[in-house]
Amino acid sequence: xxxFSACKINLGLSILEKRTDGFxxxxxxFYPVALHDIVEIVPEKLADKENSNTINGVAFTHTGIxxxxxxxxxxxxxxxxxxKADYPHIRDVKIHLHKNIPxxxxxxxxxxxxxxxxILLNQLFELKLTQKQLLDYAAKLGSDCPxxxxxxxxxxxxxxxxxxxxxxxxxxxxxxxxxxxxHIATPWAFQQLNPCVKEKSILTxxxxxxxxxxxxxxxxxxxxxxxxxxxxxxxxxNLYEQGxxxxxxxxxxSSLFGIFPKGTKIESPTAGTSIRVDHI
Numbered sequence: 001x002x003x004f005s006a007c008k009i010n011l012g013l014s015i016l017e018k019r020t021d022g023f024x025x026x027x028x029x030f031y032p033v034a035l036h037d038i039v040e041i042v043p044e045k046l047a048d049k050e051n052s053n054t055i056n057g058v059a060f061t062h063t064g065i066x067x068x069x070x071x072x073x074x075x076x077x078x079x080x081x082x083x084k085a086d087y088p089h090i091r092d093v094k095i096h097l098h099k100n101i102p103x104x105x106x107x108x109x110x111x112x113x114x115x116x117x118x119i120l121l122n123q124l125f126e127l128k129l130t131q132k133q134l135l136d137y138a139a140k141l142g143s144d145c146p147x148x149x150x151x152x153x154x155x156x157x158x159x160x161x162x163x164x165x166x167x168x169x170x171x172x173x174x175x176x177x178x179x180x181x182x183h184i185a186t187p188w189a190f191q192q193l194n195p196c197v198k199e200k201s202i203l204t205x206x207x208x209x210x211x212x213x214x215x216x217x218x219x220x221x222x223x224x225x226x227x228x229x230x231x232x233x234x235x236x237x238n239l240y241e242q243g244x245x246x247x248x249x250x251x252x253x254s255s256l257f258g259i260f261p262k263g264t265k266i267e268s269p270t271a272g273t274s275i276r277v278d279h280i
Contacts, residue, residue, distance in 0.1 A: 001120050004036040005112035006151060007101045008144070009175070009250040009257050011168075012202040013219040015195045023143070023159040024195060027202045030108075030147045030154050031168065033175055033257075037064075037109055038098040039076065039116045041124060043091045057084060057092045064099035075114030075141055082137055083121050090125050102179040106251025108148070114141045115148035135161075155203050168206065173245070173259050176266045178235050182254040184225055189252040192224030210259065213246040221252045232256065238269045 011029040019025055044054060058080050060071040071077055076095050084090050095117065101109030115138050122129045129137070131149060138145035143160040154163040205216045226233040232249065235256050239247035242265075244258030260266060 001042075001124050002038065002040045003116050003120055005039055005101075005109075005116040005148065006032045007035050007037075007107040007109050007112060008147060009033055009107070009177075009255075010219060010248070011206055011213075012217040012248075013221060013251065014198050014202055015190070015193050015220045016197050017195045019159070024190060025158065026156070026160060027198075028156050028160070029166065029168070029202060029206050030144065030156055030160075030163075031170075032151050032153070033107075033177065035101055035107070035177065037101050037113050037116075039113055039120065040094075040096045040098075041117065041120045042094045042096075043124065044094055054092050054094075056081070057090075059092075059094045060097070061094070062097040062099055064097075065102065067097070067099060067103070075110050075145075076117045079114040079117035079137075079141055080121065082140060083118065083127070087125070087127055090121060090127075093121075093124075102181075102255065104183045105179050105255040106184070106249065106253050107177075107179075107255050108144050108251070111142045111145045112148045114138075115145045119149070135163075155206075166203075166206070170210075170259065172262055173210075174262050174264065174266070176239065176244075176258045176260060178239070178256045178258075178269065180232060180235060180254050180256075182229055182232065184221075184229075184253040186252045189221050189225060193220055210245050214240075217246065217248070219249050222249050225249065225253045229254065235269050242266055 008030045011031050013028045016025040058077050060077050076097055101107055118134055118137050134149050135146045138149055139161045146161045146163055147154055150165055152165050153168040155166050156163050236247050239258030244260050247258040249256050
């Protein structure tokens with residue numbers, strides 16, 4: 001079975017407080033963007049096992065963008081073991097991931113891939129998991145994983161796992177992504193913040209005309225990240241210079257995006273990679 005897993009951008013991101021469990025309470029709007037990884041899962045045949053590279057039930061391979069680290073730490077593999085623990089009849093599988101979404105970029109590609117494995121295993125082995133059950137498993141994988149069960153615009157609170165689908169019409173716009181190739185460590189980014197409740201909620205702002213977003217829809221991570229990496233602020237300014245109605249960093253960075261009227265000619269900024277993505 002094969003499925004395409006989309007990435008996300010954050011329309012605003014407010015860090016409200018540090019929770020007693022060590023996580024941060026936040027508010028954001030997750031929005032899916034049509035840049036995809038590809039996940040394939042195939043049950044391993046008994047005849048293949050003798051020459052298999054299966055470890056603890058999973059043979060994991062990948063192509064595309066290089067994926068560092070041990071396979072056992074990949075969210076795709078963790079998703080398999082998460083379900084296998086509760087459904088022992090799940091067979092050994094081969095998982096192949098073709099990676100297009102940059103990693104460590106604030107786009108949620110790894111979370112999307114792990115969540116896609118949950119969805120595919122549910123279908124492949126007829127587990128009959130409800131959406132609520134899939135959301136619970138996804139929350140165990142990571143804070144923004146549950147969003148990829150919905151894969152539609154969602155207002156998110158809690159640590160990102162409390163989701164409510166909302167209507168946002170960006171059908172008359174084009175989204176351009178820039179991945180500058182700068183790695184931003186998320187723990188470092190959180191350490192730079194002073195969490196606080198904002199006067200106006202993101203949910204209120206997002207319902208306003210998009211022309212108002214530039215001055216009001218803020219990603220709290222931008223200030224410290226831009227201070228450490230001024231080139232990222234220059235990329236954002238370049239998006240506005242090219243006609244973006246709204247531009248922002250996604251997540252804790254370093255990817256940025258601009259929302260443009262359809263038909264706008266968008267050029268890649270120097271030293272950045274611009275990926276033009278049409279509205280889903």
